[in-house]
Amino acid sequence: MDLLDRMRTGDTVALGRLISRAEAGVDEARGALAAIYKSTGKAHIVGITGVPGSGKSTLVSRLVQAIRTDGRRVGVIAIDPSSPFSGGSILGDRIRMTDLVLDPGVFIRSMATRGATGGLAGATLAAADILDAGGFDVIIIETVGVGQDEVEIARLADATVVVLVPGMGDDVQAIKAGIMEIADVFVINKADLPGPERLEREIKAMQSLSTRKDGWVPPIVRTVATENQGIGEILAAARSFLERGNRKDRAVANWSLRLREMLRERLLHRFADVDFQAAAEEVASRRNDPYTIIDGWIRRISN
Amino acid sequence: MDLLDRMRTGDTVALGRLISRAEAGVDEARGALAAIYKSTGKAHIVGITGVPGSGKSTLVSRLVQAIRTDGRRVGVIAIDPSSPFSGGSILGDRIRMTDLVLDPGVFIRSMATRGATGGLAGATLAAADILDAGGFDVIIIETVGVGQDEVEIARLADATVVVLVPGMGDDVQAIKAGIMEIADVFVINKADLPGPERLEREIKAMQSLSTRKDGWVPPIVRTVATENQGIGEILAAARSFLERGNRKDRAVANWSLRLREMLRERLLHRFADVDFQAAAEEVASRRNDPYTIIDGWIRRISN
Numbered sequence: 001m002d003l004l005d006r007m008r009t010g011d012t013v014a015l016g017r018l019i020s021r022a023e024a025g026v027d028e029a030r031g032a033l034a035a036i037y038k039s040t041g042k043a044h045i046v047g048i049t050g051v052p053g054s055g056k057s058t059l060v061s062r063l064v065q066a067i068r069t070d071g072r073r074v075g076v077i078a079i080d081p082s083s084p085f086s087g088g089s090i091l092g093d094r095i096r097m098t099d100l101v102l103d104p105g106v107f108i109r110s111m112a113t114r115g116a117t118g119g120l121a122g123a124t125l126a127a128a129d130i131l132d133a134g135g136f137d138v139i140i141i142e143t144v145g146v147g148q149d150e151v152e153i154a155r156l157a158d159a160t161v162v163v164l165v166p167g168m169g170d171d172v173q174a175i176k177a178g179i180m181e182i183a184d185v186f187v188i189n190k191a192d193l194p195g196p197e198r199l200e201r202e203i204k205a206m207q208s209l210s211t212r213k214d215g216w217v218p219p220i221v222r223t224v225a226t227e228n229q230g231i232g233e234i235l236a237a238a239r240s241f242l243e244r245g246n247r248k249d250r251a252v253a254n255w256s257l258r259l260r261e262m263l264r265e266r267l268l269h270r271f272a273d274v275d276f277q278a279a280a281e282e283v284a285s286r287r288n289d290p291y292t293i294i295d296g297w298i299r300r301i302s303n
Numbered sequence: 304m305d306l307l308d309r310m311r312t313g314d315t316v317a318l319g320r321l322i323s324r325a326e327a328g329v330d331e332a333r334g335a336l337a338a339i340y341k342s343t344g345k346a347h348i349v350g351i352t353g354v355p356g357s358g359k360s361t362l363v364s365r366l367v368q369a370i371r372t373d374g375r376r377v378g379v380i381a382i383d384p385s386s387p388f389s390g391g392s393i394l395g396d397r398i399r400m401t402d403l404v405l406d407p408g409v410f411i412r413s414m415a416t417r418g419a420t421g422g423l424a425g426a427t428l429a430a431a432d433i434l435d436a437g438g439f440d441v442i443i444i445e446t447v448g449v450g451q452d453e454v455e456i457a458r459l460a461d462a463t464v465v466v467l468v469p470g471m472g473d474d475v476q477a478i479k480a481g482i483m484e485i486a487d488v489f490v491i492n493k494a495d496l497p498g499p500e501r502l503e504r505e506i507k508a509m510q511s512l513s514t515r516k517d518g519w520v521p522p523i524v525r526t527v528a529t530e531n532q533g534i535g536e537i538l539a540a541a542r543s544f545l546e547r548g549n550r551k552d553r554a555v556a557n558w559s560l561r562l563r564e565m566l567r568e569r570l571l572h573r574f575a576d577v578d579f580q581a582a583a584e585e586v587a588s589r590r591n592d593p594y595t596i597i598d599g600w601i602r603r604i605s606n
Contacts, residue, residue, distance in 0.1 A: 030594040037592030248587060255583035255593070262597050267570050280558035284551060289340030290558070291333040294565050 004032055007134050008039075012107055015134045019109055022126035033126050036133040043075075043132040044242055049143045049150045049182070050163030055189045056080070059163060059225040059234075060142050064100055066231045067138050071105075075131035077124060078110045079153070080144035107131060121152040122265060125258070128156060152261075154182035155254045158247055159238045161185045164203075166195035183218050185237045191222035191230070214246055271297060307335055310437050311342075315410055318437045322412055325429035336429055339436040346378075346435040347545055352446040352453045352485070353466030358492045359383070362466060362528040362537075363445050367403055369534045370441050374408075378434035380427060381413045382456070383447035410434060424455040425568060428561070431459060455564075457485035458557045461550055462541045464488045467506075469498035486521050488540045494525035494533070517549055574600060 003021075006014035022029040048063075050056035060076065067074050100106050111124060124141060131139050141157060143150045154160040162183035186203055188196050200220050207217060219237045223230030274297060282288040306324075309317035325332040351366075353359035363379065370377050403409050414427060427444060434442050444460060446453045457463040465486035489506055491499050503523050510520060522540045526533030577600060585591040 030598075034592045034594040037586075037594070038589050041589050251587035252580070252583045255586045256579045259579055259582055259586065259593060259596065262593060263574065263600055264567070264571075266597055266601055268567075271566065276559045276562055277555070279562055280555045283340075283558045283562065284554035286341050286344050289337045290562060290565060291337040291340070293562065294569055295333075297566055298569055 004035060007036075007130070010135065012104070012134075015107065015130060016109065018130050019127045022130065023111060023123045029126065033129060036129060039133040040129045041132065043128075043136055043139050044159070044238075045128055045132070045139045045141065045157045046238055047141045047143065047150075047154050047157030047160040047182075048163065049154070049160065050187075050189070051165070051168065052144055054163040054165045055225050056142065056144070056163045059187065059189055059223065059231075060140060061100060062225050062228055062231045063140065063234065064106060066235060068103065068105055072137035073105045073107075073135060075107045075128075075134075075136040075139045076109065076142060077127050077131070077139065078108065078142045079120065079124065079149075080142050107134075107136060120149050121156065121258075122262065124153055125156050151182055155257060158250070159184045159241050161187055161234065161238065163187045163189050164199060165190045166193045166199050168199065184216065184241045185234065186218050186220040187230075187234055188220060188222045189225055192224050192227075196222055214244075214250075216241065216244065270300070307338060310339075310433070313438065315407070315437070318410065318433060319412065321433050322430045325433065326414060326426045332429065336432060339432060342436040343432045344435065346431075346439055346442050347462070347541075348431055348435070348442045348444065348460045349541060350444045350446065350453075350457050350460030350463040350485075351466065352457070352463065353490075353492070354468070354471065355447055357466040357468045358528050359445065359447070359466045362490065362492055362526065362534075363443060364403065365528050365531055365534045366443065366537065367409060369538060371406065371408055375440035376408045376410075376438060378410045378431075378437075378439040378442045379412065379445060380430050380434070380442065381411065381445045382423065382427065382452075383445050410437075410439060423452050424459065424561075425565065427456055428459050454485055458560060461553070462487045462544050464490055464537065464541065466490045466492050467502060468493045469496045469502050471502065487519065487544045488537065489521055489523040490533075490537055491523060491525045492528055495527050495530075499525055517547075517553075519544065519547065573603070 003014045003018050007018055018029070018032060022033060048056060048060055050059075057080070060078075064074050064076060101108065109127060111120065111127065128139050128141065141153055143153055160182045162185070164186065166188065188199055200222075203220055219240070221230055221233045221237050223234065225231070279288075279293050283290050283293065306317045306321050310321055321332070321335060325336060351359060351363055353362075360383070363381075367377050367379060404411065412430060414423065414430065431442050431444065444456055446456055463485045465488070467489065469491065491502055503525075506523055522543070524533055524536045524540055526537065528534070582591075582596050586593050586596065
């Protein structure tokens, strides 16, 4: 039985191997990925991103536990290198990770593919598809920060949760643009610290400045993950968003962008060995012209 | 005699025709562009960008006049649609445009190529090369704003001048990132209005936050273009920057980025007729998978 068949029978070892293969290079794994794609689309993919120190990893652990009490299977893809799911620090965390790790209804996978062929977004997308086809009901993608990679990954998720903490001050301003774009649900974690009201006011002020195309106003949920407070409210907020029924529209819009991106990656992959610096020196010194150089490159893929 | 030969003998009508051809599509004109490229590299290319209302166009007129008094030939490529060089408003401007237009040592060309094949940057680059090969000593590229296009165009210039006005207030903050990246010389025009000191303090505060890789600290020049004040100082500041002798390094770094960009444009040009939206619908509804779709697209250029 090959990996695909084994994965379909619920073999999580086979599933893990498929993810490793996709992680090593989406290009090489694309036969398998193409084969499973039609079995995907059943799972809910939830992206969770937050600044370092926001307690996001504890929050994710609590969410996994809460989803498991419903009996649903959960996959976690951890991209944050400081996440305990990625083998990072778990100091002070009261959750017994082993409970999650030993639960066959939970599959945890860390990705260390920054700079990998096809990019982090491509490898994460592939891992999410594999978990989806493997019968997981909810897939959580955990990232840190709100940089370009996170925007890319939010594009893959059906819903994106952004975790903030009180007392961030000007940081909210600094990450404003990125956050406004990707958050479907805001979480103010560590809400027992001073200042959750101020942070909530700041988020609302940002929200008042622009309206989303889909009309959704991302709810703001206060949580104390270490005390298991507010976890159900996050799930309820995400469910409200997912149940609005425009998931298909979002998927089409996302795929329209993703396909361009994948095409670009595949094309540039063909030029991975081009020495742009040497070519730039030829052009700058007028030994060659840019048009002739580009023509030469294009000819490499035209035959 | 063909256009190229005529241009080389100083025929500015031929020169204008070549630019039009490049503007219509760099792809189609690239034989001519490749042929002239080795004759380029003698002109100084100066980018001038500024916010609307900064009096940039009057400033450019004054600069052209000042450069002409040295006997040097000047080409102006106006991308700002509100510039008088682009046929925009000249209300209240005391400069007699006709003096410039009738001077055979001045060549003025407006570009209206936003969205053109190959992009604005590509067409502008081509026009600058044609003017350079045509024997113009200084080429001024006039743009408005500090968006992505302006950063792209600054990448072509040997020196970039950013024009601001007193009383901009928070606008300086808003365009901070773009400005810090591209300005080699700051100009505070309309310095007779209240508040040039404050603007200068704000620019200096931004400069204190980060150091440029090349070690250059962009000087800040105060001008009143309508009164012809400070024009010589801009030229002196630009000259200081150009005479630092790292023009070659800058050109290599710029070309390394530009070649990637040109390759990307040429590649995407091949996919101009792809219906990404329809493909996204196929993928979102699982009628097809993204990997097979991309494979199909790639095959189109592989044979």
